[in-house]
Amino acid sequence: MxxxxxxxxxxxxxxxxxxxxxxxxxxxxxxxxxxxxxxxxxxxxxxxxxxxxxxxxxxxxxxxxxxxxxxxxxxxxxxxxxHPERHRAEIDHLFREATEYYLQGHWNEARRRYERILSMDETDADTFMQLGTLYVRVEQPALARRAFRQCLELEGGAKWRWEIQQSLTRIGDGSPP
Structure with missing residues (x-):
């Protein structure tokens, strides 16, 4: 069902x-x-x-x-x-766009799309992970920590635990999330 x-x-x-x-x-x-x-x-x-x-x-x-x-x-x-499932096609499209912008170095465009995804589905762990990675890239460690911790609090965030610990260590917060 x-x-x-x-x-x-x-x-x-x-x-x-x-x-x-x-x-x-x-x-x-x-x-x-x-x-x-x-x-x-x-x-x-x-x-x-x-x-x-x-x-x-x-x-x-x-x-x-x-x-x-x-x-x-x-x-x-x-x-x-x-419901987020109703917006799944738009969320997938925005995620692909955000990833393309990220890879091209258009940080603000990528961030806007990630934030728009989170406004439609605040339980998207993959988007929080990508947003945290983007914040690390643009040297905003406080926002990166917050995004990573929100990712870990979600049901789908456990799969990113190792990557998040590595990123937190690199940005100077070696404490376990």
Whole structure:
């Protein structure tokens, strides 16, 4: 099952697709808020029926339904319009362009393309690695260290561990990342 479809299926419970795709804080906020509204609505309707004025159980149920619908709508919007997989062809094109500019010595053009890729997919470890390498080339060690460390924090960054350690040693930060 494609990743985007799997995320859409997880939309049954608000917050699950966000947690699964790396937006843990937003996912927890959506999930906990929905769970609290749903529980409160169920308690008002079925358990403490005398404790609430008439109309409140219906209001709470409607509020929980509106929260679910808005979370579902947001998730579908994000999956179909903003998910990095939707931009994969453009990301690949930008990566090739950035690499060509890097090899030609056009550092600013390469940097702009790498940063544009990261604006579309902030989990692209290969782009962070290339950006760090570019910063080493233009003698900006602080930015290089930051890019390398961000690369290592990502799921796909482990494959670059040796290269990053070598680069950090060359720029004067021999401490293990």
């Amino acid at each position: 494609p990743r985007r479809l799997w995320i859409a299926v997880l939309s049954v419970w608000p917050g699950m697709p966000q947690v699964w795709s790396g937006q843990e804080v937003l996912g927890l906020i959506l999930g906990v808020t929905f769970a609290a509204l749903l529980n409160f609505a169920m308690v008002a309707r079925f358990i403490w029926t005398e404790s609430f004025a008439s109309g409140w159980p219906d209001f709470l149920a409607a509020l929980a339904l509106c929260h679910w619908l808005s979370s579902f709508g947001y998730t579908l919007w994000w999956v179909w319009l903003c």
